[in-house]
Amino acid sequence: MKKMKAADINETISWQDITLGAEIYEPATSRYVQTGEWRVMTPVFKEDKCKQCLLCVPFCPDSSIPVSEGRRTDFDFYHCKGCGICVTVCPFDAIDYVREEK
Amino acid sequence: MINMSDKTVEIRWHGRGGQGAKTACLLLAEAAFFSGKYVQGFPEYGPERMGAPITAYNRISDHELTVHSNIYTPDHVVVVDETLLHTVDVLKGLKEGGILIINSKKSAAEIREMLGGYDGKLCVVDAERISTETLGRNFPNTPMLAAVVKASGVLDITRFTNDMRKSFGHKFRTKPEVIEGNMKALQQTLDEVTVE
Amino acid sequence: MAIRERMSGNEAVATAMRQINPDVCGAFPITPSTEIPEYFSQFMANGLVDTQFVPVESEHSAMSVCIGASAAGARAVTATSSAGLAYMWELLYVAASSRLPITMAVSNRALTGPISIGNDHSDSMGARDSGWLQIYAENNQEVYDNFIQGILITEATRLPVMICQDGFITSHGVANIELLEDEKVRDFVGEYEPEEYLLNAENPLAVGPYGTAPYYMEVKRAQAQAMKEAGTAILDVARRFEELSGRSYGFIEEYRMEDAEMAVVAIGSSAGTGKAAVDQLREEGVKAGLVKVRVFRPFPAKELAEALGKVKAAAIMDKAESFSGCGGPMFAETRSALYDLEQRPALVNYIYGLGGRDVTVDHFFHVFRDLEEICSGGEVGEVYRYIGVRDGGAEK
Numbered sequence: 001m002k003k004m005k006a007a008d009i010n011e012t013i014s015w016q017d018i019t020l021g022a023e024i025y026e027p028a029t030s031r032y033v034q035t036g037e038w039r040v041m042t043p044v045f046k047e048d049k050c051k052q053c054l055l056c057v058p059f060c061p062d063s064s065i066p067v068s069e070g071r072r073t074d075f076d077f078y079h080c081k082g083c084g085i086c087v088t089v090c091p092f093d094a095i096d097y098v099r100e101e102k
Numbered sequence: 103m104i105n106m107s108d109k110t111v112e113i114r115w116h117g118r119g120g121q122g123a124k125t126a127c128l129l130l131a132e133a134a135f136f137s138g139k140y141v142q143g144f145p146e147y148g149p150e151r152m153g154a155p156i157t158a159y160n161r162i163s164d165h166e167l168t169v170h171s172n173i174y175t176p177d178h179v180v181v182v183d184e185t186l187l188h189t190v191d192v193l194k195g196l197k198e199g200g201i202l203i204i205n206s207k208k209s210a211a212e213i214r215e216m217l218g219g220y221d222g223k224l225c226v227v228d229a230e231r232i233s234t235e236t237l238g239r240n241f242p243n244t245p246m247l248a249a250v251v252k253a254s255g256v257l258d259i260t261r262f263t264n265d266m267r268k269s270f271g272h273k274f275r276t277k278p279e280v281i282e283g284n285m286k287a288l289q290q291t292l293d294e295v296t297v298e
Numbered sequence: 299m300a301i302r303e304r305m306s307g308n309e310a311v312a313t314a315m316r317q318i319n320p321d322v323c324g325a326f327p328i329t330p331s332t333e334i335p336e337y338f339s340q341f342m343a344n345g346l347v348d349t350q351f352v353p354v355e356s357e358h359s360a361m362s363v364c365i366g367a368s369a370a371g372a373r374a375v376t377a378t379s380s381a382g383l384a385y386m387w388e389l390l391y392v393a394a395s396s397r398l399p400i401t402m403a404v405s406n407r408a409l410t411g412p413i414s415i416g417n418d419h420s421d422s423m424g425a426r427d428s429g430w431l432q433i434y435a436e437n438n439q440e441v442y443d444n445f446i447q448g449i450l451i452t453e454a455t456r457l458p459v460m461i462c463q464d465g466f467i468t469s470h471g472v473a474n475i476e477l478l479e480d481e482k483v484r485d486f487v488g489e490y491e492p493e494e495y496l497l498n499a500e501n502p503l504a505v506g507p508y509g510t511a512p513y514y515m516e517v518k519r520a521q522a523q524a525m526k527e528a529g530t531a532i533l534d535v536a537r538r539f540e541e542l543s544g545r546s547y548g549f550i551e552e553y554r555m556e557d558a559e560m561a562v563v564a565i566g567s568s569a570g571t572g573k574a575a576v577d578q579l580r581e582e583g584v585k586a587g588l589v590k591v592r593v594f595r596p597f598p599a600k601e602l603a604e605a606l607g608k609v610k611a612a613a614i615m616d617k618a619e620s621f622s623g624c625g626g627p628m629f630a631e632t633r634s635a636l637y638d639l640e641q642r643p644a645l646v647n648y649i650y651g652l653g654g655r656d657v658t659v660d661h662f663f664h665v666f667r668d669l670e671e672i673c674s675g676g677e678v679g680e681v682y683r684y685i686g687v688r689d690g691g692a693e694k
Contacts, residue, residue, distance in 0.1 A: 003494070006504075009513075011488060011512040011513075013513075013516060014516065015502075015515075015516040015517075015519035015523070016520070018513065018516040018517055018520050020397050020456060020520070021395065021396040021397030021398070021505070021506075021517070022395075022396070022507050022509055022513065022517045023396075023397075023494065023504065023505055024503070024504040025494065025501065025502075025504075026503075026504065027502035027503065027504055028502075028503055028504075029504055033371045039326060060559070061583075072597055075400070122563075124580060128472050131304060131473075132304060132472075135304040135474060137488045140473075140474050141304060141472070141473060141474060142472070142473050143471070143472040143473075144466075144467070144470060144471035144472065145466075145470065147330075147415060147470070147654075148417075148467055166474075167473065168436075168437075168570035168571065168573045168574055169570060169571050169574045170464070170467050170468070170471070170567035170568065170570050170571050170656075170657070171571050171656050171657055171658040171659065172656045174658070175684055
């Protein structure tokens with residue numbers, strides 16, 4: 001049994017090779033899972049309207065609003081599921097909510 | 103007195119919750135353990151409330167004890183509260199030649215009368231009086247324990263007395279007057295009680 | 299030199315815990331196991347251990363504490379009974395499937411319906427499929443010895459272990475015991491040094507992931523394999539424990555089985571009562587024997603088949619119902635274990651001792667009389683039987 005990283009564990013793995021107790025030998029492996037693909041509606045960040053109050057950041061259930069040096073940047077679309085909570089909580093109409101064209 | 107033998111001695115205790123019958127039963131197990139015996143001391147759990155009748159048991163032997171059942175045909179029966187005579191059949195299963203040891207201010211004749219003319223062996227101990235005289239309060243456990251040891255003959259009295267002095271000394275090391283009081287209670291009981 | 303003492307089974311477990319000095323104990327009181335955390339709290343208050351004791355608001359939380367502690371890399375212990383064990387149910391599976399070493403003392407008590415505080419095995423028997431190892435004790439000595447061994451067994455197998463004893467009967471019964479010296483126990487269990495654990499910043503770890511359909515079954519199959527292989531560790535620890543204590547342990551204990559024609563199979567304190575019946579019958583020339591099951595998980599199928607393959611008839615005693623309509627859990631598994639034998643003994647099942655119903659030497663005489671009849675060619679008839687129950691005659 002190897003000390004596997006998330007990337008090593010896939011649907012071909014046998015019971016003999018699966019890790020003990022399904023442990024994964026690295027932390028925070030959810031960042032490898034592309035949940036952004038589930039999105040139907042998409043938030044659109046309007047930087048010109050944003051006052052950088054950062055209220056949207058703690059409300060985001062998927063930690064998909066990156067903050068850098070005290071300022072939010074555009075969404076992390078690899079993980080954003082398009083729930084729209086940020087759109088609702090934004091006091092400055094700085095986030096649009098549109099159907100995504102795939 | 104019965105001679106010490108190599109057979110297992112089984113004792114059943116009757117008391118009321120909160121009176122210390124279970125504690126006395128465990129004290130007897132402890133005393134027998136100090137005497138180098140194999141012991142069991144265990145209560146039978148029923149309604150766990152003050153005043154409810156409770157039963158506890160001892161097995162004492164020179165051999166390892168494997169039986170884990172209650173005791174139905176005891177060699178001796180101990181009654182810590184005489185009011186139980188009205189509600190509990192304390193003599194049930196008592197072996198031929200076995201002793202009923204009872205805490206009471208009544209005379210042996212009165213107890214026999216209460217038990218419908220019981221003519222088996224009987225040992226009456228006024229644990230309250232002895233305890234009050236020696237300890238200044240009603241702590242019946244030490245007199246009851248001493249009465250059982252003397253009446254049953256299950257332990258060597260000299261060794262028992264020495265072991266108990268050590269045991270009290272350990273338990274009450276901060277209260278030397280309690281050690282002496284308990285030893286007096288023990289000795290007075292050993293001197294006083296008889297089996298008839 | 300061993301220390302000769304006298305104490306109850308609960309105090310024996312608490313003493314083992316004190317000597318082991320575990321990292322974490324999460325516990326919630328429930329009769330008849332309450333004394334274990336009670337004694338242990340005193341040891342803590344007196345500075346005899348440096349365990350982190352976590353008093354919680356429920357058994358669900360007590361097991362959660364143990365799971366968290368074990369995942370973090372701590373040696374975790376707890377104790378419970380009856381409804382407390384039932385309230386842990388969900389977490390029992392979490393602990394086992396996450397392969398977290400935890401040692402849990404169970405003072406066996408009936409599950410409610412009707413309400414009862416009396417002893418039987420319905421609590422731990424109900425949890426028999428949770429993936430926990432289960433080791434049962436006949437008396438206070440065995441539960442003490444088993445608890446100490448349990449620490450090493452759970453860490454070697456990475457399967458959590460229940461160390462069971464009969465509630466009240468041995469948990470509250472004071473009897474002789476031989477304790478090991480503190481340092482000997484500490485040396486025996488050593489320091490717990492898990493390879494991987496959550497509080498290891500150098501090698502971060504994720505525990506308890508979501509097991510989607512493509513993964514769940516592989517995890518379970520691996521867990522089943524661990525249970526199949528657990529016997530090796532159990533025997534290895536037993537061998538080392540014997541070197542330390544002189545007391546030997548296996549999966550089962552065979553009592554006067556060498557030339558036995560009939561046998562009783564029992565778990566826990568009743569096995570001791572059964573031994574007294576066997577001794578007396580042997581004096582009368584009856585070839586009676588007894589098999590005590592110490593390890594119930596993993597189930598000692600091979601050992602039972604070997605022990606019982608030699609007898610003509612055996613009675614399997616179950617201190618728990620399973621309401622299968624055709625026998626208790628011990629019976630079902632023992633009968634299954636014997637199926638492949640070319641020469642099978644006749645097997646009958648007795649449900650006994652439920653909800654604190656006392657079990658006497660006479661009950662065992664009764665069982666052996668039934669077995670004698672079967673041995674001498676009598677019809678076996680109904681195999682699913684009760685003993686010690688008031689019986690008003692024919693079934694309706």
